[in-house]
Amino acid sequence: MNPTHSHVVDGRRGLPAAQQPEWPDQNALRRITEELAAASPLVLVEECDRLRELLGAAARGEAFVLQGGDCAETFAGSTADAVQGTLRTLLQMALVLTHGASVPVVKVGRMAGQFAKPRSSRTETRGAVTLPSYFGDAVNGLEFTPEARRPDPARLRTAYETSAATLNLVRAFARGGSADLHRVQSWNRGFLTDTPAAARYERLAGEIDRTLAFMRACGVDPRQLHTTEFFTSHEGLLLDYEVALTRVDRESGRAYSAGAHLLWIGERTRDPAGAHVEFFSRIANPVAVKLGPSTTPDELMAYADRLDPDRTAGRLSFVVRMGRDRIRDLLPVLVEKAAGNGVRACWLTDPMHGNTFTVGGRKTRRFDDVLDEVRGFFEVHRALGSRPGGLHLELTGDDVTECLGGGRAMGVGDLRRDYASACDPRLNHSQSLDLAFLVAEMLQDAGETTGRDAGAATGRGAAQPASGGRDANLRRP
Template sequence: MNEWQPSSWRSKTALQQPIYADPQELDAVVDELSTRPPLVTSWEVERLKTQLASAARGDAFLLQGGDCSESFDACRADPIEKKLKVLLQMSLVLVYGMRKPVIRVGRIAGQYAKPRSSDLETRDGVELPSYRGDCVNRSPFTAQDRCPQPANLIGAFDRSAQTLNYLRALTEGGFADIKHPENWELDFVTQSSRSGQYHQMVRGISDSLDLLGVIGGVSRSDLSRVDFYTSHEALLLPYEQALTRRAIARDGWYNLGTHYPWIGDRTRQIDGAHVEYCRGIRNPIGVKVGPSTTADGLIELLDVLNPSREAGRMTLICRFGASKIAGCLPALIDAVVASKHPVLWSVDPMHGNTITTDQGIKTRHFDQILDEVRQAFAIHAEQGTVVGGIHLELTGNEVTECIGGSGGLGSGDLVRAYESSVDPRLNYEQAMEIAFLIAGQARESS
């Protein structure tokens, strides 16, 4: 077999790729991106991999969340702060309830592309390319907006760099200081039915840390920062190729456009270009696992992506749907355990529970989301394995995109604040409710 190169994927069939009118312009953009400084470092990637290995053993927990598809227009301070705030608050609840470290990973700083079920969209007899995310085209239904533009890849890189710069400034500069959780407050936190419980928890943790500082000599600086990592679907392979670099002072190739890429349910073909690309990079890799996944196919995929069975390398992001998880997950767990592949099992309760209302609005019912989470924990407990993480589409904005939850949103509320251009996301209150559910289950089982 020839030595793997970042461009090796070009010899395979690449699904979900836009068709550009000028391939030479695309090549020029890829060449330009190849000269840009990397967005992350191999040291950060390796640190994350070590932490993910701990989560796979049950000694930590992965919290991965963010937008279904980032918008160029949302590359502003306020939306970035709100995404970080909700993930910090969720992680605080999980740390308190699970009594273990939480690995915080955002679907952020690169999640600008989305796979689509159809290449074309038709409205009122007009057929145009589907919207594939801001790094490909734009959502307004016009021929100009829907035409894929290579220059958008530069726009995605620039906004990813700006977002990462601000995230690092926040997490390193005291914004995440557990001694000052008021920094994390969202304007509408007091409206949540969980508000009192959350604030009581914060006071309890703060008191515990005061005691720890007195007895254990923990310094203020030790508590003022958190690790925060980025992730996105490795979908647009020319972009991923451009940001793949040889490591400094260590062997191998790394995707330095993100810490933690994943392969989607539509692009995990064993002989496909996305698997070919991901097998050669040293990053930890997520794979979306759905109802169409077979036990034999999953083991074959793990053999290709992680032949050395490296701990922390593979995360299986399970997205079956509440009605299908019981019939799909146990056989896959049995096969992976028998293969002795070390994997982190993460539950994605969003993608398998998407429905469309009578008004044609895409949404998800919060009860089904919670049900899939509960079933995942119960199935793993029965199988003797652990849920090591959760993968959510969420936002810090007070959106009305998923129905149900303690706020009692109904289908009629969706039009009030439906901001997503692709998939519906949990709002702050719904996301916190899931965090409390997981924390509560962990405390009951301990």
């Protein structure tokens, strides 16, 4: 790929750009972005195109997306053990989903670039001291000191270098045999095993071992089970960083982000007339938009028309974050609007952000609320005859105590024990597996319903949205 020419892909001039740092040293910013513009790409065009194909399959109901990882990566926390723990958790979840629902799972990490976070306020006050808010390690430090909270463009270089190191670990893990299905039992090592989810996983791993033994006895070549495809993603928040890492493909002449396979636009930066939507419209990667409860059908169509005017399957995903109490009321009109206008988006549910509350000064989420929003997401799609494309989760492979509930019944008192997130609360390994088993059951039910509908359908495919009214049971009692 050729380095980008900023006028080709930037598009920020004259457009509002929300949530951008107030860099105090513009000369330093220019030097750093010039370095990044000349740096090696982190991902390849072929990988981005492959992910677009897989997301298109998920949009058609032929696959399911599992996207997960840290709320906000930190430089200090991007260790080999932490990265491998998250990867093992995602692989275990994908295995559960695949085995339970008989669909291939597209694995996408919130990693190798998730170093910036939008904030509700630009400043934070503690006592009589007011400082800039923490916007992620790519911008400033978490420590509440004037030195740490001062935005430093040199952190953009560190974000690139840390992302490169993380991607090396990801590729080694995914392609070097650690993801081999013959090692499903070993993926649980280092994790707590005294949980219902862990015990259930062990039984599943035993079933898979027996299946693999049968395949070997039948002469099936096991080498195709040795590696797995794994992709990276992050919120494309910092436009200085994203523009610097954009490259123009020599063969196609199209611009691609070289910093991640998939970028998404967050709830606070999704202005259809803003700089983020404009920049995303100029790159060829698969892209996504977070849709909160205030999203209107007209806004949804504005995103579709700007980001996917050709209606290319896999190009555009919508990540819905409505909250458990609103998903059943607000999502149907958006799905119907998209279907009625030929939008071929992949629909994902983010059941985390709409269910956050504070206890004792700490943000947390209830596992049951997360599960209920996922259930509502499936109910809406089942009622409309559309496809639930996947999950978007904040999770970790560590035994943190940040979210309440789950199989181990995490309580409010546990929040003090191991709360490690730099920003929002994450599901721990056990809670992530709990959720995977429950979603596998939903997928199995959805597949059975689709099969019955396909058998009864006349004149149209079962994958087409129903034209009638909404299911009266969409609203949670």
